[in-house]
Amino acid sequence: MPWISDDSLTTFQKFCVNVLKCGPIPKHIAIIMDGNRRYARKKQMEKLEGHSRGFDKLSQCLKWCLELDVKEVTVYAFSIENFKRTKEEVDHLLQLAREKFTKLFQEQDKLMEYGVCIRVIGNLTLLPEDLRQLMAKAMLITKDNNKAILNVAFPYTSRDEITNSIQTIIEAVREDKISPDDVTEDLISHCLYTNLSPNPDLLIRTSGEVRLSDFLLWQTSRSQIQFAEVLWPEFGIWHLLGCIFKYQRGCMELIIEEEESEDAMSERVKEFLDELSVKRWRQLEIYATA
Ligand code: FPP
Ligand code: MG
Secondary structure, eight states: OOSSOOOOOOHHHHHHHHHHTTSOOOSEEEEEOOOHHHHHHHTTOOTTHHHHHHHHHHHHHHHHHHHTTOOEEEEEOOBGGGGGSOHHHHHHHHHHHHHHHHHHHHTHHHHHHHTEEEEEESOGGGSOHHHHHHHHHHHHHHTTOOSEEEEEESSBOHHHHHHHHHHHHHHHHHTTSSOGGGOOHHHHHHTSTTTTSOOOSEEEEOTTOOOOTTSSTTTTTTSEEEEOSSOGGGOOHHHHHHHHHHHHHHHHHSOOOOOOOOOOOOHHHHHHHHHHHHHHHHHHHHHHHO
């Protein structure tokens, strides 16, 4: 399966998508793709085959999101906690990522045509060097695309992300680039791995598990959260459209709150954030050419 499925929607599916598009569509959807191994067990297939089916579902889901004009999707593809699974499974997931990121370069033209930007969010230092290099290259070649954004969390946990943000800030305070008074919620957000993205409007977790598993804890404080009973590889377009419909009902019930205005940033904080951004892109270039 390619990163973005070639399957087209039926006329009726297109009609329903267009009806939903008359209402508010979440700009950013986050997904915890859970239930791959249970799916494999249920279908009596090799346990690890469930993850490949999971990727195929991601490919279809990205196509549906493009049809719906969802601008940004963030998926939990590998938690730092997943390193505790058996070596066989960890190796399989890393190998699957290697294969898919290698294939991504062959699909570059299509990604460019759709204007898709791929970002990997997470602690890349925990990955094998060859995979980190593939991911860095994918991010660099698609970085100027802006029609749709796919954030792949790999390997990621919120606690690691928040710790990393705070460490970045402490270093800047120590180096006298900013002062302790500059440390605000806004600054912490700007130092997260997700600093380039708006917060998700909707978070969906499949498989019936009702927990967030350390995914985007900081970013989902105001998001609508939905738990779907279906296993991830079984998630179909009607499940997604159902989630969007429920989201729209939630939006209507919501008392429109004034967006919190961001604190005005001092020049020195802006300078520090510009410098941090340059440093992070430079780091990716180093990974890409290692
Ligand atoms: C959770 O199901 C899923 C994962 C740990 C991996 C998700 C990965 C993919 C869908 C492939 C994505 C790959 C790329 C390169 C983007 P689970 O293993 O926890 O299954 P269970 O809940 O049934 O045990
Ligand atoms: Mg699970």
